[in-house]
Each structure stands twice: as structure tokens, then as C-alpha cells.
Amino acid sequence: xxxxxxxxxxxxxxxxxxxxxxxAEQYELTFSNGSSWRGDDGAMVDVVxxxxxxxxxxxGVIKKIDGRPxxxxxxxxxxxxGREATKGIFAPDIVxxxxxxxxxxxxxxxxxxxxxxxxxxxxxxxxxxASKPATTTMGDDGYLKSSKPGVFFMPxxxxxxxxARHDEIQAIIAEADKYGPGQIIVLQINSPGGLVIEGDxxxxxxxxxxxxxxxxxxxxxxxxxxxxxxxxxxxxxxxKVGAMGSAVMxxxxxxxxxxxxxxxxxxxxxxxDIGGRDPIIARCMVTRTAMASYDxxxxxxxxxIYPDMQGEFNLSDDQNVLTLNVDNAMxxxxxxxxxxxxxxxxxxxxxPEWHEVNDSGRKIHERWQRNxxxxxxxxxxxxxxxxxxxxxxxxxxxxxxxxxxRCYPVLVYEMNLPPDPDPIRRQIEELRRQRALQRN
Amino acid sequence: MIHIPLKKMSMxxxxxxxxxxxxxxxxxxxxxxNRVPVVYVVPMSGQMGTxxxxxxxxxxxxxxxxxxxxxxxxxxxxxxxxxxxYLAGNDDRREFGMxxxxxxxxxxxxxxxxxxxxxxxxxxxxxxxxSLLALxxxxxxxxxxxxxxxxxxxxxxxxxxxxxxxxxxxxxAWVGMGNGFLQLGGYDLEIGWAMMRPEYTLSASFKGxxxxxxxxxxxxxxVDSNKEGVANFSASLAEDMGLSEGTVANLDxxxxxxxxxxxxxxxxxxxxxxxxxxxxxxxxxxxxxxYADAQQKLGWASGDDAIRYLxxxxxxxxxxxxxxxxYPAVAARWQQDYGTSILQLELQIEGIKDQIxxxxxxxxxxxxxxxxxxxxxxxGRGL
Numbered sequence: 037x038x039x040x041x042x043x044x045x046x047x048x049x050x051x052x053x054x055x056x057x058x059x060a061e062q063y064e065l066t067f068s069n070g071s072s073w074r075g076d077d078g079a080m081v082d083v084v085x086x087x088x089x090x091x092x093x094x095x096g097v098i099k100k101i102d103g104r105p106x107x108x109x110x111x112x113x114x115x116x117x118g119r120e121a122t123k124g125i126f127a128p129d130i131v132x133x134x135x136x137x138x139x140x141x142x143x144x145x146x147x148x149x150x151x152x153x154x155x156x157x158x159x160x161x162x163x164x165x166a167s168k169p170a171t172t173t174m175g176d177d178g179y180l181k182s183s184k185p186g187v188f189f190m191p192x193x194x195x196x197x198x199x200a201r202h203d204e205i206q207a208i209i210a211e212a213d214k215y216g217p218g219q220i221i222v223l224q225i226n227s228p229g230g231l232v233i234e235g236d237x238x239x240x241x242x243x244x245x246x247x248x249x250x251x252x253x254x255x256x257x258x259x260x261x262x263x264x265x266x267x268x269x270x271x272x273x274x275x276k277v278g279a280m281g282s283a284v285m286x287x288x289x290x291x292x293x294x295x296x297x298x299x300x301x302x303x304x305x306x307x308x309d310i311g312g313r314d315p316i317i318a319r320c321m322v323t324r325t326a327m328a329s330y331d332x333x334x335x336x337x338x339x340x341i342y343p344d345m346q347g348e349f350n351l352s353d354d355q356n357v358l359t360l361n362v363d364n365a366m367x368x369x370x371x372x373x374x375x376x377x378x379x380x381x382x383x384x385x386x387x388p389e390w391h392e393v394n395d396s397g398r399k400i401h402e403r404w405q406r407n408x409x410x411x412x413x414x415x416x417x418x419x420x421x422x423x424x425x426x427x428x429x430x431x432x433x434x435x436x437x438x439x440x441x442r443c444y445p446v447l448v449y450e451m452n453l454p455p456d457p458d459p460i461r462r463q464i465e466e467l468r469r470q471r472a473l474q475r476n
Numbered sequence: 477m478i479h480i481p482l483k484k485m486s487m488x489x490x491x492x493x494x495x496x497x498x499x500x501x502x503x504x505x506x507x508x509x510n511r512v513p514v515v516y517v518v519p520m521s522g523q524m525g526t527x528x529x530x531x532x533x534x535x536x537x538x539x540x541x542x543x544x545x546x547x548x549x550x551x552x553x554x555x556x557x558x559x560x561x562y563l564a565g566n567d568d569r570r571e572f573g574m575x576x577x578x579x580x581x582x583x584x585x586x587x588x589x590x591x592x593x594x595x596x597x598x599x600x601x602x603x604x605x606x607s608l609l610a611l612x613x614x615x616x617x618x619x620x621x622x623x624x625x626x627x628x629x630x631x632x633x634x635x636x637x638x639x640x641x642x643x644x645x646x647x648x649a650w651v652g653m654g655n656g657f658l659q660l661g662g663y664d665l666e667i668g669w670a671m672m673r674p675e676y677t678l679s680a681s682f683k684g685x686x687x688x689x690x691x692x693x694x695x696x697x698x699v700d701s702n703k704e705g706v707a708n709f710s711a712s713l714a715e716d717m718g719l720s721e722g723t724v725a726n727l728d729x730x731x732x733x734x735x736x737x738x739x740x741x742x743x744x745x746x747x748x749x750x751x752x753x754x755x756x757x758x759x760x761x762x763x764x765x766x767y768a769d770a771q772q773k774l775g776w777a778s779g780d781d782a783i784r785y786l787x788x789x790x791x792x793x794x795x796x797x798x799x800x801x802x803y804p805a806v807a808a809r810w811q812q813d814y815g816t817s818i819l820q821l822e823l824q825i826e827g828i829k830d831q832i833x834x835x836x837x838x839x840x841x842x843x844x845x846x847x848x849x850x851x852x853x854x855x856g857r858g859l
Binding site: 084092093131226228229256257259260275276277278279280281282283284286289290291323324355356357358359360361362363364376377412413416417420424425 | 644652660822827
């Protein structure tokens with residue numbers, strides 16, 4: 037209901053804003069390739085459009101086309117993520133649009149409108165039509181303001197502590213902080229787990245940020261430390277392929293036990309609790325012998341969870357560590373919804389449409405991933421060059437020291453180089469001394 | 477489209493007749509727009525991770541978006557065992573599907589999200605990780621004699637851990653990821669557990685059209701009572717249990733069951749995939765030959781001909797490197813069969829270059845006044 041009110045409000049604002057490009061009943065869209073589409077509101081259309089680089093489609097009724105030529109927004113009411121909703125699509129993002137002969141058979145569709153490229157147009161580039169960008173201004177309170185409600189989105193992918201780090205989470209939080217409290221931070225999680233020490237840092241940071249922002253986990257794969265990270269979040273949404281759990285902590289080949297296990301169980305339960313989720317289920321992700329089952333009230337949907345197998349629905353017996361998928365995560369209430377696309381996620385987040393306040397999250401992610409990739413490619417070469425060209429050892433070792441600053445986790449946790457680079461510094465000094473002696 | 481009458485029978489004459497009756501009604505409804513539906517067949521044949529690789533399907537997606545078919549049919553034929561597509565002998569381990577769950581997940585997600593036509597999975601045969609693809613689409617048909625087997629591979633990926641908690645962590649993580657495919661296809665978790673974990677049994681109970689799956693033998697129909705082997709489905713069992721919508725002999729059959737009495741098949745996707753498979757496999761065969769050549773030349777690289785043969789070996793390795801970069805499938809198989817990554821190949825080539833450089837400097841150095849004294853001719857440096 038809330039979404040509908042927001043949608044209606046948006047439409048109302050859109051109507052007030054005016055800027056109609058045709059008569060009250062009829063619209064004309066002109067696309068960058070010269071083709072055009074003409075039709076009435078109420079026309080039933082199939083629209084294929086690009087969003088976030090992904091081609092999507094919607095069939096629905098045109099409610100309104102708004103904006104000045106080149107910057108039109110087509111509002112279509114249809115099924116989005118299984119719900120009736122209105123979607124605003126920027127004309128430059130439309131790949132094709134054609135009448136379906138639904139409610140308005142007299143639609144004057146003159147041509148399939150096809151934009152010249154499949155990617156979103158860049159307003160700065162000639163030839164492309166541009167969507168109306170959201171504007172950012174400085175508010176009286178000293179915080180930045182975005183003209184459209186949106187999210188701070190960041191992919192968080194790869195092994196925790198190596199590719200998926202605390203540092204990037206902190207960076208996106210810092211970005212959100214510039215806009216004041218109450219921002220939505222979406223972490224798209226795709227990680228097989230990783231380092232415990234990274235989990236500790238993430239724990240402190242997320243516990244803190246939840247006080248001022250809404251933190252959302254959008255799960256493709258959240259195993260082990262990534263499940264731990266996800267559990268902190270205010271909301272958890274699954275992709276249909278999503279999996280979350282299996283957070284047994286181990287060293288070498290052996291799972292932790294005794295006091296260590298108790299402490300880890302306690303912490304995991306606490307994290308589930310601060311995320312508003314039942315700790316009984318969380319404990320099943322941590323140790324094989326913890327159990328969980330539940331009953332579900334048919335009328336109210338209320339879930340009662342048991343730390344044993346007395347419930348009607350089994351989640352985890354005493355032989356298995358728990359990994360949740362969409363079905364059981366939704367049914368037991370651990371997941372708040374299912375979204376495979378950003379549009380679907382926007383609906384679940386009660387946003388009128390998917391909008392990223394800025395691309396800082398993607399950039400933060402890409403920057404670190406690029407750094408990791410470069411490090412993985414360079415260090416083996418550097419080691420080979422060290423062997424082949426000992427006369428260049430000082431230069432190469434200095435470069436290696438530089439990589440300690442740039443990409444420490446890859447060097448230490450993945451390539452098993454010593455955690456402390458100090459011996460490398462000493463080696464450089466020693467080489468310098470030897471060469472000085474040789475010169476003398 | 478009404479499938480239900482077909483579910484409980486194989487394609488007997490009676491079944492065909494009934495299907496025809498059912499389908500013809502749908503066909504009449506569809507015929508009003510006077511347009512023959514377009515079907516776009518996408519083969520998924522051969523080894524998972526090479527023949528079936530996202531790189532080619534990215535191209536297929538682009539092509540399908542241009543074609544804008546009414547129906548997309550994924551024709552899956554990928555069996556790790558009893559498969560003689562490319563080799564005379566069966567069960568060549570090198571041809572087993574590669575354990576690249578994340579890659580396959582991205583592939584099915586891309587196909588689901590980027591293509592908006594009706595999508596149908598047609599399993600001609602599937603043993604191994606291909607069965608995850610099979611179960612990623614809710615509308616699935618199988619060929620007569622087709623297998624939907626081999627998801628024990630998923631739990632095998634977690635093998636090798638002795639600590640029971642760690643072993644369970646790994647197992648349930650992999651199985652959870654595997655079940656993600658089934659969830660995308662709308663199949664119950666219980667089916668996935670039984671198909672991936674040997675110790676799980678499987679039975680089903682029917683209440684009208686609704687099937688309830690349980691991991692015990694208490695249901696009306698016991699599918700798998702063996703606690704030491706995973707559940708596998710033949711075409712007939714899959715149809716009986718409602719996993720498969722029907723059993724078909726060919727594309728005509730399939731289209732008929734989908735409700736189309738006539739259709740146009742666009743073959744561009746099929747040709748793209750077939751050409752890709754042929755190309756990468758031919759290139760991989762060439763790589764094997766180039767590698768053997770390189771090894772031979774490296775063996776000859778001594779004395780006066782050292783530089784010449786090192787250079788020739790380097791050229792051979794560079795060809796392999798180019799092939800690996802052009803075809804991720806070649807890179808994957810090179811890594812699997814020869815244990816060498818692209819990076820290692822590059823390092824090997826750089827090593828040879830250095831060696832040649834050293835030799836040249838060593839040979840020329842003596843003749844140059846005040847020049848580089850050389851570094852000993854490089855004879856002591858290995859690859």
C-alpha cells in the first residue's frame with residue numbers, strides 16, 4: 037500500500053510538473069535513431085529497456101509520458117516483481133516499444149522505436165538522448181541532498197578479507213554519511229566467506245552504522261563470513277539463486293571447539309539479534325549439532341522457532357550445518373523478500389524506482405577489484421624477475437614493499453608472503469650496503 | 477497451455493492423440509494473430525565449463541535479442557559418463573564438467589534476465605553439473621531415454637575434510653549453492669538435497685495436482701530409498717513425478733506439446749554455438765601440437781642453435797597463449813590438462829625471452845668495446 041501511495045504521489049507530482057509534449061491524450065516519442073512512436077495514454081505496450089546495463093521488459097498500460105523532448109519519462113503500469121506497480125522508464129533507455137493490442141487497440145503506434153545502442157545513453161555524448169539526472173545540492177543542515185530517493189549500492193564480492201573487505205564497507209558508509217542519517221546502503225553480497233579477523237572489523241562497523249542508516253544485504257551467495265556480514269543488516273533480500281549460511285569457524289583442518297566455539301556462537305547469536313532475527317537459526321549456521329525447526333501459523337503467518345526438531349518444519353538437524361536458500365529463508369522469516377533485479381529490489385525497498393544516489397559504491401568496488409587483479413598478475417612476475425635479474429633486486433624489492441601498502445591481503449593471505457615486510461626492508465638495506473662496498 | 481493430461485503418460489499413441497486434442501485448442505487460440513511463432517534453439521552440448529561457457533552465450537543473448545523469438549529452447553546434452561561426443565572411449569575424466577558453480581550461476585541468471593521470451597529447457601541427456609542447468613528452468617521437457625543424473629558431483633566437491641563440522645560446512649555450502657539453481661527453476665529444496673546428497677532419500681505425495689516432496693520414504697511414491705546414492709531421474713520418472721512437463725522425440729514434438737502446430741526455427745543461435753564448440757576444440761587440439769613442438773624445440777636448444785630453437789619454442793608458446801586468451805574454454809582445459817594458467821604461460825614466455833636476451837648479450841658483449849660484459853651467456857638459467 038505504501039508503494040502505491042508513493043507511486044500515486046509521484047504520478048501526481050509528475051502531472052503537476054507538466055511539460056507535456058503532445059496533446060492531453062496523445063504522445064509522441066522520438067528516439068535517437070530517428071524512429072518514433074505515437075500513442076495514447078491507456079495504450080497497452082511491450083517495452084524493452086535497459087537498466088543498469090541489463091535489458092529488461094515490461095508489458096503494461098501507459099499512464100503518462102512526461103518531460104521535454106529527449107528527456108521524457110514513460111510511466112507504465114504493469115507487473116513488477118509479481119506486483120502491480122508503475123514504472124518510470126527514461127525514453128533514452130528504451131530499446132523497443134510496441135503496441136500489444138490490449139486495452140487500447142486503436143493505439144497509433146507508427147513504428148517500433150529502437151535506440152541506436154543497447155547501452156544507456158551518456159548525456160555528455162553527442163547522438164544520445166539523456167535521462168533527466170538527479171541533482172545533488174547542499175542542504176541547510178550541511179548534508180548533501182539528492183533530488184530523487186535512492187540507495188548507496190555496492191557489490192561486495194569475493195573472499196572476505198581479500199576481495200570483499202571491511203575497508204570498502206567503510207568507504208560506502210562514509211559516502212552515505214555525507215547525505216546525513218537515514219540513507220539506504222545496499223550491499224550486493226556474493227562471497228564464499230573468508231577471514232575471521234575481517235569479520236570482527238565488519239562487526240564493529242556495521243553495528244555502528246545501523247544506528248544511523250538502513251543497511252540492506254542483497255544475497256547471491258553469502259557463505260560463512262559473508263553470512264555473518266549479511267546477518268548484521270536491517271533487511272536481507274535473496275536472489276532466487278541465493279544461499280546463506282555455513283559459518284563454521286575453523287583453523288587448518290579443524291573446527292573451533294570449547295570456549296572458542298561458545299564465544300563464536302554467542303557473537304553470531306548477538307549479530308542475529310541486532311539484525312532482528314532469531315538466534316536459534318543463526319546458531320545452526322555455526323555448528324553442526326545445533327538444531328532448528330519451526331511452526332507457522334496458517335492465519336497470521338507467525339513463525340515460532342524451536343532449538344530442536346519439535347516444529348512442523350525442519351530447518352536443521354544435528355547432523356548438518358545450515359545453509360538457507362530462498363524457500364526456507366522466506367518461510368522461516370530470515371529473508372525479507374526475493375529480488376532478482378534492481379527494479380524488483382526497488383519495489384521491496386519501497387522506492388518508486390531504482391536509483392543510485394551516485395556511483396561511488398560501484399567505483400569503490402571496481403577500484404579494489406582492479407587493484408587485486410593487478411596484484412595477482414604482478415607479484416608472480418616480480419618474483420620471477422627477482423630470480424632472473426638479481427642485479428635489479430633493490431628496485432624489485434622496493435616495488436614489492438609498495439605492493440604491501442597497495443594490496444596487503446592478497447600478498448599475505450593469498451600468496452602467503454610474510455605478514456611483516458620488515459625483513460624485505462632489511463634485505464634492501466643489506467643489498468645497498470653490499471653494492472656500496474663493491475663500489476669502494 | 478494445458479500440460480496436466482500429459483503428465484501421467486509417456487508419449488504413447490493415446491497420449492499423442494490426447495495431446496493433439498489439447499494442443500489444437502490452444503493452437504486455434506494462437507492462430508488469431510496469423511503469425512507463425514518463432515523458436516530459437518540454443519544448444520547446451522558437451523562439457524560444462526568449456527563447450528557450455530558463458531562467453532558464447534553472451535553472444536547468443538545478443539543474437540536472440542535481435543531475433544526476438546516467441547520461444548527459446550535450451551537443448552541440453554551434457555553427460556559426464558557414457559558420452560561419446562568427442563572421444564571414442566567413454567568416461568574421459570578430462571571431459572567431465574568443470575566445478576565452476578559461480579560461472580554457471582551467472583550464465584543461468586543472464587539467460588533468465590536478459591531474454592524475455594518464453595524459455596523452455598529440453599534435456600536430451602544430462603549427467604553431472606549440467607543437471608543444475610536442467611533444473612534452472614521451470615518449464616522442462618526430456619527426450620526419451622534422457623537422464624537427469626549426476627548431481628552427486630556437487631557433494632563430491634566438498635570431499636576431503638575429516639573434521640565433521642568443517643566437512644558439513646563445506647558440504648552444505650556447496651549443496652546450498654547447488655540448490656540455488658533449483659530454486660531459480662522453482663523446484664523444491666528436498667529434490668535438490670536428494671539429488672546432491674547420497675544419504676538423503678526422497679519420496680513424493682500427491683494431493684490433486686500438488687506434489688509434496690519429503691526426504692524420507694514415507695510418501696506415496698518412493699523415488700529414492702537408497703541412503704548411499706543420490707536420487708536420479710530418468711525421463712519417464714521425471715515426467716511421472718511432474719519434474720518434466722513431457723517426453724519428446726524431437727523439436728517438432730516439443731513445439732507440439734508447447735502448443736504450436738507450426739513454427740519457424742531460427743538457427744542462428746544453434747550455428748553460433750556449434751561453430752564455437754568446433755572452433756575452440758580445433759584450437760585446443762592445435763595447442764596440444766604446438767606444446768609438443770615447443771617441448772621438442774626446447775630439448776634441441778643448446779649449442780649454436782640454442783637461440784634459434786628457444787625462439788621457435790617461444791613462438792609456439794605464444795600461439796598457445798593467444799589461443800587461451802581468445803577462448804576461455806581453451807584456457808580452462810589448458811589449466812586442467814596441463815596444469816598451466818595463462819599467467820604461468822606468460823611467465824614461461826618471459827623466461828625464454830630473458831634467456832634469449834642473455835645469450836645474445838653474452839655472445840655480442842665480447843665484441844663490443846666497453847660494452848656490456850654479458851652475464852655469462854645465460855647457460856645456467858632454466859625455464
